Amino acid sequence: MLSVLLARARQNGTDGWESWDDAPDTPRVNGTPAATAAAVDDWRGDVQSLAASLRVGQSSFGSSDGSDWDSYYDEEKERCFLVGVQLKQQRSKHGYGVQESIEELGRLADTAGLEVVGSTYQMLDEVNPRTYIGSGKVQEIMSAVANTGATTVIFDDELSPGQLRNLEKALGESVRLCDRTALILDIFSQRAATREGKLQVELAQSEYQLPRLTRMWTHLERQSGSGQVKGMGETQIEVKGMGEKQIEVDRRLLKGRMARLRRDIEEVRTHRRTYRDRRAAAPIPVVALVGYTNAGKSTLLNTLTNAGVLAEDKLFATLDPTTRRVELAGGKAVLFTDTVGFIQKLPTQLVAAFRATLEEIQDASLLLHVVDVSHPNAPAQIDAVNRVLEELGVQNIPTLNVWNKVDACADPAVIRAVAARREQTVCISGLTGEGLEELLEKVSGKLQDSMVSVHVLVPYSQGELVDEIHRTGVVASAEFGGTGVELRAHVPLSLAQRLQPLRAQTAAAAEAAAANGAADDDEDEESLLDDGWSEEELALLEEEEAAAAAAAAGER
Numbered sequence: 001m002l003s004v005l006l007a008r009a010r011q012n013g014t015d016g017w018e019s020w021d022d023a024p025d026t027p028r029v030n031g032t033p034a035a036t037a038a039a040v041d042d043w044r045g046d047v048q049s050l051a052a053s054l055r056v057g058q059s060s061f062g063s064s065d066g067s068d069w070d071s072y073y074d075e076e077k078e079r080c081f082l083v084g085v086q087l088k089q090q091r092s093k094h095g096y097g098v099q100e101s102i103e104e105l106g107r108l109a110d111t112a113g114l115e116v117v118g119s120t121y122q123m124l125d126e127v128n129p130r131t132y133i134g135s136g137k138v139q140e141i142m143s144a145v146a147n148t149g150a151t152t153v154i155f156d157d158e159l160s161p162g163q164l165r166n167l168e169k170a171l172g173e174s175v176r177l178c179d180r181t182a183l184i185l186d187i188f189s190q191r192a193a194t195r196e197g198k199l200q201v202e203l204a205q206s207e208y209q210l211p212r213l214t215r216m217w218t219h220l221e222r223q224s225g226s227g228q229v230k231g232m233g234e235t236q237i238e239v240k241g242m243g244e245k246q247i248e249v250d251r252r253l254l255k256g257r258m259a260r261l262r263r264d265i266e267e268v269r270t271h272r273r274t275y276r277d278r279r280a281a282a283p284i285p286v287v288a289l290v291g292y293t294n295a296g297k298s299t300l301l302n303t304l305t306n307a308g309v310l311a312e313d314k315l316f317a318t319l320d321p322t323t324r325r326v327e328l329a330g331g332k333a334v335l336f337t338d339t340v341g342f343i344q345k346l347p348t349q350l351v352a353a354f355r356a357t358l359e360e361i362q363d364a365s366l367l368l369h370v371v372d373v374s375h376p377n378a379p380a381q382i383d384a385v386n387r388v389l390e391e392l393g394v395q396n397i398p399t400l401n402v403w404n405k406v407d408a409c410a411d412p413a414v415i416r417a418v419a420a421r422r423e424q425t426v427c428i429s430g431l432t433g434e435g436l437e438e439l440l441e442k443v444s445g446k447l448q449d450s451m452v453s454v455h456v457l458v459p460y461s462q463g464e465l466v467d468e469i470h471r472t473g474v475v476a477s478a479e480f481g482g483t484g485v486e487l488r489a490h491v492p493l494s495l496a497q498r499l500q501p502l503r504a505q506t507a508a509a510a511e512a513a514a515a516n517g518a519a520d521d522d523e524d525e526e527s528l529l530d531d532g533w534s535e536e537e538l539a540l541l542e543e544e545e546a547a548a549a550a551a552a553a554g555e556r
């Protein structure tokens with residue numbers, strides 16, 4: 001249903017074919033013949049302004065058909081040609097189609113500072129184990145490269161070391177080969193800002209390079225000039241020759257470097273863990289913003305908190321988590337954490353590398369799954385994000401679906417109506433501020449759901465606990481008595497556990513205790529129930545305790 005609505009909401013018609021019957025079998029190679037470009041030289045100014053006006057509101061990656069004159073004349077940038085493959089059995093209803101995936105690859109190339117001059121794709125029953133695509137397609141790419149002046153060919157899927165070698169041989173020395181994984185790794189290495197981020201990316205790059213060392217050599221040797229995608233040759237190893245023996249030496253060097261990187265990462269992580277533990281001791285609930293890259297997570301954090309986080313129309317604008325405090329209605333504080341965006345075909349090395357950074361997500365009390373609901377591929381992006389969340393083992397953390405950029409939808413009213421009918425879904429615009437009040441209300445409600453109710457008597461000598469209950473919980477009543485403050489409140493579980501010694505005795509419980517001759521100091525279920533803990537809360541408490549014990553055992 002959502003996909004139908006989204007299709008209707010599309011502002012720009014995109015794809016050529018919806019079913020396999022419509023799909024062209026051998027798509028034409030797209031490119032800009034040099035001769036044509038020369039012929040239109042005089043029109044250049046007009047075409048450039050036309051191209052610019054067409055691009056308003058879109059990415060700077062204009063068309064995928066190579067008719068991007070603006071870019072054609074950009075002498076500064078490295079020109080690249082994109083190649084995709086659609087496997088017939090892979091085309092699912094919600095999945096990214098090959099054209100959409102190539103368009104996204106184009107945006108990644110743009111982010112990495114490359115100029116896209118053309119693209120092509122092929123539909124296959126299965127990939128060619130030697131060259132990934134068929135030999136006819138390789139020929140087509142060779143002539144497209146000659147026509148467009150491309151110096152780099154980027155494949156939309158990860159190529160095996162053997163496929164890279166064979167394709168490189170076929171395409172010749174003057175063409176640089178790259179795949180989606182190397183491109184994403186390159187963007188990450190350009191953008192990583194913190195020491196931890198940089199170390200993680202370097203480790204991921206090394207893992208990618210290790211089995212491809214021989215081809216990296218040829219790459220490095222040819223790359224003595226300057227190229228803008230340096231991903232594959234980034235690791236600082238001296239390459240002197242090409243003999244097998246030297247390869248072995250370098251493999252060993254690279255492995256040594258990887259071991260050092262792992263140690264350094266562990267050290268940085270230990271520091272961060274200490275910080276997190278400290279934060280956990282003053283339990284302010286953490287709300288993590290997760291979602292597809294470019295969904296608008298940083299914009300939302302900025303609008304909510306003036307965080308000043310870089311938000312831009314680029315993929316992977318954010319790599320390092322930023323955490324900001326937000327006050328909800330009633331003065332309760334929560335921490336909002338912005339995280340790295342996800343993408344379909346996310347390289348496994350990167351999921352693993354960023355697992356540590358993504359611990360921010362694992363610690364969260366609530367996830368906000370931010371979706372660019374104006375994007376034609378929103379359903380596929382939602383699926384891709386859910387898959388990564390599953391991989392990270394956080395699919396059980398309570399989640400609110402945040403449909404962002406409703407202002408950019410062709411028919412916002414329809415989207416709003418659908419969202420209103422769905423559970424746990426809020427429609428917002430991080431840009432205009434629409435829906436943010438409702439969002440914060442829902443956040444507050446969800447957090448309260450995940451809290452337990454307590455009834456405690458806090459002595460005046462422990463006034464700081466009263467502050468903490470007010471700050472992190474929702475207080476139903478507070479009475480100032482002779483010895484302290486009697487509070488009924490909903491608080492986070494960890495605080496509830498610390499408050500257990502201060503449980504207020506109800507009159508009935510006190511009587512029962514007197515009848516038994518002594519207060520029962522066993523924290524058994526009944527006495528907890530007397531203190532106002534519901535059976536459900538007790539079950540929750542037990543569950544959480546068991547989970548915490550299991551997690552602690554796992555860490556050891």
Ligand SMILES: Nc1nc2c(ncn2[C@@H]2O[C@H](COP(=O)(O)OP(=O)(O)OP(=O)(O)O)[C@@H](O)[C@H]2O)c(=O)[nH]1
Pocket residue numbers: 291292293294295296297298299300310311312313314315316317318319339340341342404405406407408428429430431432
């Ligand atoms: N029209 C519209 N544009 C938005 C909205 N929210 C964000 N954007 C735009 O979308 C682009 C991406 O926004 P970011 O906030 O950088 O997205 P992100 O999810 O942080 O992206 P990554 O850090 O790359 O994962 C920017 O150009 C924003 O201006 C919105 O509500 N409406």
Ligand SMILES: [Mg+2]
Pocket residue numbers: 297298299310311317318338
């Ligand atoms: Mg961001």
